[in-house]
Amino acid sequence: MGRDVHRRDFLRMTGGTLAGASVLGALDGTALARETGAGLWQEYLASPDTHPRIPNVSYAGYRRGERPLPRPPVRVNVRAFGAKGDGETDDTAAMNRAIEALARHGGTVFLPPGRYRLTGVIWMHHSGVVLRGAGRGRTTLFFDESLTTAYRPPGRNEWSFSGGMVWFIPRQLRQGLEDRGFMGNEGWLDDRELAEVTSTVRRGARRIPVTDPSAFSPGDHVLLLADNPPDSSLLAHLAGDVPGTRTYPWNTAAQRLRPELTSWPLAENFSRYRFPVQVAAVERNAIVLAQPTRIDLLPGWKPRFRALGPAVRDAGIEALTIEMRQITQPAHHADPGFNGPHFQAALNCWAREVDVWHSDNGFGLTSAKGVTLSDVTVGGRARHHSFVCRVQSHDMLVDRFRIPAATTPLGSGAAYHGINTEGFTSGNVWSDGVMDGTFDSHRALPFDSVRTAIRVANTGNTGGHGEAGPRWGARFCHWNIEVTNGRSHGIRLEEHAPFSAMVGVRGTSGPTDHAKDFTGPLHSVVESLDGDVHPANLYRAQLRDRLHRRATAEQAAEE
Known part of the structure; x- marks a missing residue:
């Protein structure tokens, strides 16, 4: 699709103005003409929260990228609780005792250099608690048992995609999952009803009119909900409302997103859209969010706010190596659960300077x-x-990541994916990486995602059940991607992901080999393949731009 076509779409949707030229004004105009992405970048700068193809992912990461990762002070040393770190003693109980000692006040559990043999899960139930080693290669957590043998046998192959040997999860959610045999709601817990949204709100808004603003306080994290009605209009919206959404067979090809149509035990997770968000301000008849909405809020979806239930907040793991006992890779969906850190119902948490070796699943x-x-x-x-x-x-x-090629071949009947996104996920970023695998989607309409500044040996495969809906929703952006083996699978999405942009993807010869979910125009673009890219890292450029705008506005307000 040509440049003139997609620019005309953008002008129609943004009222016909292009701004942001001053941001790029310091660059030589001739150089801009040669660089791929410059035109789209200018369009984004004109309207960052509502651009039709490039999502604003500058809010990704710990505290929306507005603060650096913290370094809470060391409160306890794991050796004081009996851990030996000698590679032979079972240090599981000692490590969990050290973590529990910080349950009330938080702080860092320090793991001095050593090899800590572990035969059970390290439970990170508490907010503000950090596990810190002495550095990668100096502190090693060696897991000698898997989730299957150390915790519980999987009831429905769940260790193939969930759970971790270091598991950040609120105790209440863990208890509920255990009571239900890991069926039903896996994630966000909500509490009491706060307020309903009183009128239509368009994507990119921050001011939300509500029935009762007095139920909110600045700084609160709340849960924004929108129901997925029988007409599948919310699902169509996540796919950009392209014409093909009107003929897509939602009732058969997306049964798993409609609990009333399926017996799938996890369908409850997709009966509604759930988006935790922080309240920035409270007005007379509205609240102001700390970030813009990623979807429209229409009356037919019953948009509303509920109090966010238990979550693990401001907790992390850093400066260490995780190593699993080596086994032969099992067949697909038979993973015993040698899984790395898992964050579940976790808010503003992190892993920093952590290597995971010989896992079934990494992070x-x-x-x-x-x-x-x-x-x-x-x-x-x-x-x-x-x-x-x-x-x-x-x-x-995920920033500054590395996935080297596996040291063993793919097992018989096994599957390897790579970097995965699925299930109504949004605003997610993979940045500055060198990897083996692919840009995986497991369906259920992930949307608003960016992969940028990545060099990839495209060896993996996408997955997902045929009743879990489309692989890609709207606004996937692959920006400055180098493919080293010529394979387009999962990466060139211009004929598959609605309102998306493939910018500066180098080393491929055509679109991905997937079957198309939607017929008709998708309004997606490919821009100047195999060229240089400006900016080189879309996420970092977006964050710099937003923080600069905020600082300028604050300075103007002070004056």
Whole structure:
């Protein structure tokens, strides 16, 4: 699709003005003409919260990228609780005792250099608690048992995509999952009803009219809900409301997103859209959110706010290596659960300078929000997923990551995916990476996602059940991607993901080989493939732009 076509769409949707030229004014005009993405970047700067193809993912990561990752002070040393770190003693109980000692006040559990043999789960139930080693390669957590043998046998293959040997999860959610046999709601818990949204709100808004603003206070994290009605209009909206959404067979191809049509035990997770968000201000008849909405809020979807229930907040793991006992990679969906850190109902948490070796699955997120995974590696034997992002996880940032090629071949009947997103997830970013695998989607309409500044040997495969709906929703942006083996699978999405942009994807010859979910125009674009890219990292440029705008506005207000 040509440049003139997609620019005309943008002008129609934004009222016909293009701004932001001054931001790029310092660049030489001739150089801009040669660089791919410059025109789209200018369009984004004109309207960052409502651009039809490029999502504003500048809010991704810990506290929306507005604060650096913290370094809470060391409160306890795990050796004081009996841990030996000698590679032979079972240090599981000692480590969990040290964590529990910080349950009330938070702080850091320090793990001095050593090899800590573990035969059970390290439970991170408490907010404000950090596990900190002495550095990668100096402090090693060696897991000698899997979730299946150390915790419980899986009831429905759940360790193939959830759960971790270091598991950030509120105790109340864990108890509920255990009571239900890990069926039903896996993620965000809500509390009391706060207020209903009183009129239509369009994507990109921050001011939300509500029935009772007195129920809110600035700084609160609340849960924004919107129901998925029988006409599947919310699902169509997540797919950009392109013409093909009117003929897509939602009742058969997306049964798993409609609890009334399926017996799938996890359908409850998709009966409504769930988006945790912080309140910035309270007005007479409205609240102001700390970030713009990612979807429209229409009366037919009954948009409303509820109090956010228990969540693990401001907790992390850093400066260590995680190593699993090596086994042969099992068949697909038979993972015993040698899984790395998993963040579930986790808010503003992080993993920093952590390597995971020989896992079934590397890092996982289930209903997480504002989690940063920074300077991380997933390597060693063949695995199922390196990164899992599922069940309404939002604004996650994986930055400076590495996934080297597996040291063992893919097992018989096994599957490898790569960096995964699925299930109403949005605002998520993979930035500055070198990887083996693919840009996986497991269906259920992930949307508003960016992969940028990544070099990839495209060896993995996408997944997902045929009744879980479309693989891609609206506004997938792949920006400055180098493919080293010529394969387009999961990466060139211009004929598959609605209102999306493939910018500066180098080393491929055509679109992905997937079957198309939607007929008719998708309004997606490919821009100047195999060229240089400006900006080189879309996420970082977006964050710089937003923080600059905010600082300028604050300065003007002070004057």
